[in-house]
Amino acid sequence: MAFPQNAINSVTLGGIVQDTATHQFVPVALHRMTAPLDLVSPQFDPLVRPSLAPFLLESVPERLPSRLPPPGMAQLHCHAGKFIGDGHSSIVFALNDVKLDGTPPDERSVPRLVVKIARSNRLAALAREAWFYDEMECLQGSSIARCYGWFEVDLSSNQIVPAWRDHPAEESGDYDHALDHDATVHPDQLKRTARRDILSVLVLERLGDKLPPGRHSRTVRKDIVGLYEDASHLGVGIAQDVRRHNILEAPHEQPCLPSLASPFSSRTHSWRLVDFEFGLKINYTLAQFKRSYKGHVRRMFRDTEEEGAGNIMYIYPESEDSGSE
Ligand SMILES: Nc1ncnc2c1ncn2[C@@H]1O[C@H](COP(=O)(O)OP(=O)(O)OP(=O)(O)O)[C@@H](O)[C@H]1O
Numbered sequence: 001m002a003f004p005q006n007a008i009n010s011v012t013l014g015g016i017v018q019d020t021a022t023h024q025f026v027p028v029a030l031h032r033m034t035a036p037l038d039l040v041s042p043q044f045d046p047l048v049r050p051s052l053a054p055f056l057l058e059s060v061p062e063r064l065p066s067r068l069p070p071p072g073m074a075q076l077h078c079h080a081g082k083f084i085g086d087g088h089s090s091i092v093f094a095l096n097d098v099k100l101d102g103t104p105p106d107e108r109s110v111p112r113l114v115v116k117i118a119r120s121n122r123l124a125a126l127a128r129e130a131w132f133y134d135e136m137e138c139l140q141g142s143s144i145a146r147c148y149g150w151f152e153v154d155l156s157s158n159q160i161v162p163a164w165r166d167h168p169a170e171e172s173g174d175y176d177h178a179l180d181h182d183a184t185v186h187p188d189q190l191k192r193t194a195r196r197d198i199l200s201v202l203v204l205e206r207l208g209d210k211l212p213p214g215r216h217s218r219t220v221r222k223d224i225v226g227l228y229e230d231a232s233h234l235g236v237g238i239a240q241d242v243r244r245h246n247i248l249e250a251p252h253e254q255p256c257l258p259s260l261a262s263p264f265s266s267r268t269h270s271w272r273l274v275d276f277e278f279g280l281k282i283n284y285t286l287a288q289f290k291r292s293y294k295g296h297v298r299r300m301f302r303d304t305e306e307e308g309a310g311n312i313m314y315i316y317p318e319s320e321d322s323g324s325e
Pocket of ligand 1: 084085086087088089090091092114116145204205206207208210241245246248274275277
């Protein structure tokens with residue numbers, strides 16, 4: 001039986017929140033959040049000269065209607081397990097002991113899951129990412145991970161999240177740079193930047209390994225370029241964050257769901273994208289998107305190859321190159 005991405009209404013999550021008095025981990029109940037449609041303000045580059053017509057659309061493409069059924073009321077019970085990875089904004093754990101409405105889920109319809117936990121000072125970034133998962137619903141399961149929802153709970157004064165301390169961000173600045181990507185910052189987002197007492201998470205399908213360092217075949221390169229191309233069809237640019245850490249293998253460890261064909265290219269990808277907090281919704285034509293992501297993807301493959309050859313960790317320079325492959 002199908003288990004749609006909006007079937008879960010609440011999450012009871014163990015292994016993340018600790019009681020400061022007893023030092024015991026306590027389960028917490030998170031409720032489903034809905035990102036308002038205007039949470040992310042689209043960028044609009046005006047078509048000031050006819051010569052810009054190949055690059056700019058007259059308006060930003062509207063969100064495609066959702067194909068999901070009405071939201072469900074399922075309760076997910078789970079426990080945070082192995083640490084999988086982290087970044088500027090979040091910490092990701094595998095989910096274990098998953099139960100839906102009290103029973104283990106049907107493995108044919110519910111994949112292995114992860115929980116992506118916002119750092120206490122990156123609540124706005126996670127909200128932005130949740131918005132992009134909604135915006136790209138038709139790519140979930142083909143070019144991006146399936147997202148089973150955005151959930152939150154207010155923490156009480158005697159609750160802490162040890163993961164925030166145990167997996168600190170590399171840079172300690174408090175400012176949430178995800179907000180730089182909005183022309184107008186939504187009032188909800190401004191409120192979120194002032195809070196430090198919310199546990200905010202995304203529940204995502206668990207994908208495979210990151211794109212490894214080394215030289216990649218033409219087939220892999222084409223597959224990955226196709227992921228960015230798919231997002232462009234929705235007016236979504238994610239070229240700002242092209243890094244091999246955000247390109248993960250499509251899942252193949254059971255239980256997992258089959259990869260779907262891209263609704264735009266009909267190709268079934270072997271790779272998927274994650275991490276959309278720096279996404280842009282913008283009035284670019286496909287040609288302009290291609291100009292923007294191709295250079296970033298080419299540079300990412302070049303760095304990945306050099307990293308494989310010499311174990312060099314690349315710090316990306318500010319300047320961008322672009323052009324066709
Ligand atoms: N759905 C997933 N399945 C498996 N691993 C994942 C998944 N999502 C994220 N990860 C792992 O967790 C790491 C951190 O996730 P992500 O890059 O989304 O975090 P972030 O804090 O938004 O990162 P950034 O530093 O780019 O802002 C990823 O590099 C990846 O290894």
